[in-house]
Amino acid sequence: MSDRTPVLSLRDVSRTYPTAQGGLTVLKGVNLDIHPGEVVGLIGPSGSGKSSLLHAAGLLEHPTSGEIAIEGEAVGALPERARTRIRLAKVGFVYQFHHLLPEFDARDNVALPMRIAGVPEREARERAEALLATLGLKDRALHQPAQMSGGEQQRVALARALANRPRLLLADEPTGNLDPTTSQTVFEALQAVVKDTGVAALIATHNMELAGHMDRVFALKEGHLEERPAEGRAY
Numbered sequence: 460m461s462d463r464t465p466v467l468s469l470r471d472v473s474r475t476y477p478t479a480q481g482g483l484t485v486l487k488g489v490n491l492d493i494h495p496g497e498v499v500g501l502i503g504p505s506g507s508g509k510s511s512l513l514h515a516a517g518l519l520e521h522p523t524s525g526e527i528a529i530e531g532e533a534v535g536a537l538p539e540r541a542r543t544r545i546r547l548a549k550v551g552f553v554y555q556f557h558h559l560l561p562e563f564d565a566r567d568n569v570a571l572p573m574r575i576a577g578v579p580e581r582e583a584r585e586r587a588e589a590l591l592a593t594l595g596l597k598d599r600a601l602h603q604p605a606q607m608s609g610g611e612q613q614r615v616a617l618a619r620a621l622a623n624r625p626r627l628l629l630a631d632e633p634t635g636n637l638d639p640t641t642s643q644t645v646f647e648a649l650q651a652v653v654k655d656t657g658v659a660a661l662i663a664t665h666n667m668e669l670a671g672h673m674d675r676v677f678a679l680k681e682g683h684l685e686e687r688p689a690e691g692r693a694y
């Protein structure tokens with residue numbers, strides 16, 4: 460695999476949902492490559508298909524047609540178990556709401572995916588602490604979610620998404636629930652960790668201010684993906 464192999468590659472990806480009124484096509488021949496260390500934004504009005512694209516890219520759903528490759532490996536024809544294995548090993552997800560386990564402290568929330576992946580207990584705890592420290596949460600490791608601010612909770616969710624050292628980070632409105640200043644803090648933490656680890660990030664957002672700080676931004680418009688220049692990013 461060469462250095463230029465994209466972490467995520469979408470080729471002619473389309474997605475049609477069956478509905479009572481007939482097929483609803485939300486993605487129409489989408490092409491996209493994302494390379495290590497890139498922060499790529501995905502914008503578009505509500506209902507334009509951002510989540511559909513993220514779900515396909517994260518191997519949670521099959522596109523209706525087209526091909527998806529993760530680190531050069533085409534996944535379309537793989538059996539479900541192989542796709543799940545690739546997803547668990549290579550993809551991390553962050554959502555608008557943190558979905559942290561309320562009875563676990565931050566460290567245990569982050570260590571949990573490692574434990575599930577078979578990382579020994581002590582190593583999982585140490586790696587979780589290191590990740591939390593990287594995200595500016597060294598002093599919050601033993602706090603439960605309810606004892607943390609929204610921005611802190613979202614950074615814990617980010618640490619959890621990175622727990623098993625994914626190659627691809629998919630974030631669906633990761634700052635959608637936060638005020639502008641906190642959004643900026645969480646986004647800066649995400650950006651730093653992307654540059655640090657070389658993970659590739661695809662971030663769906665309605666926040667044009669943040670989109671302005673991303674390496675590249677694409678807008679979904681009537682099912683098509685259109686790149687937006689650095690200046691004047693808008694739907």
Ligand SMILES: Nc1ncnc2c1ncn2[C@@H]1O[C@H](COP(=O)(O)OP(=O)(O)OP(=O)(O)O)[C@@H](O)[C@H]1O
Pocket residue numbers: 476477478483485503504505506507508509510511512
């Ligand atoms: N399982 C499904 N069955 C039928 N229609 C669906 C399904 N999932 C999504 N849709 C429709 O597909 C379109 C795109 O939805 P999607 O959630 O991908 O948009 P989005 O851009 O992420 O929206 P938002 O910004 O509101 O989260 C919407 O019109 C939605 O109603």
